[in-house]
Amino acid sequence: MLLRQIFIICIFLLLSACTNSPREQSLYDALGQQEGIANITHQMILNFAQDERVKHRFKGVNMQKFKIGFTNYVCALVQGPCEYQGDSMKTIHAGYNYTNTEFNAIVDDLILAMEQCDVPVATQNRLLAKLAPTYKDIVYH
Template identity: 60%
Template sequence: MMNAIVKLMIGIFVCGFLISCANKQNQPSLYDELGQYEGIDNIVRELIFIIAKDERIKVRYKGVNMQHFKKGLSDYICQVADGPCQYANENMKQVHAGHNYTNTEFNAIVDNLILAMEQRGIPVATQNKLLAKLAPAYKDVVYQ
């Protein structure tokens, strides 16, 4: 009798595990949730328009090659979101070295990214997934 109960419990566990795995396989990746590369590129384009109007940070982008910035940030987000892209530029620490970005400026960019995602119709849960993946770069951007 005990052997039958153990087998039943193992069977239930295995079924639950398989169902859990199947459900995860049906969930879209963050890359897909963001609209793949086109969606990411649209978010970054929207972000650039927002930055251009933001008195807190727009001066930081004066003279920046915005095409290069847009391509680099789109590729970076694509890679961070587990898309097929390879971010080919320098790492975040090298890119931001010597700029001494402040917490306020970093937070302004995050605010603007959230606004860009909202304007592109990205659900809050997806926004939070992306922000969680981008958050570790904070230490490589601020006061470098």
């Protein structure tokens, strides 16, 4: 009888430990939700303006519209409550003939923006992994 009670207690403790284990924070929350994503986007735009490799690509672009669109895109991509209603990445970037160098510069500017907004490297990597598949829709060979 005592052995059975000990066994039941051990099973209960094991199950309790499993249910109380910390879950990984959602990427949306880890990025600071919509406000955090908007702050990262704003900083990224500031970085574009200083980046000789890509700043010419943004001349004449409505940066407020870009900020709202990119913020909503990322928010939706990381399962936030936002709904992205813009065009596909392929449609938006068609005909611009972005180079690998320009793509990498934009990624560099995004990483810098995340660093400037104190986003942990692990969270940065999670977002970059979500964004990586868009490469094929932006850079044409």
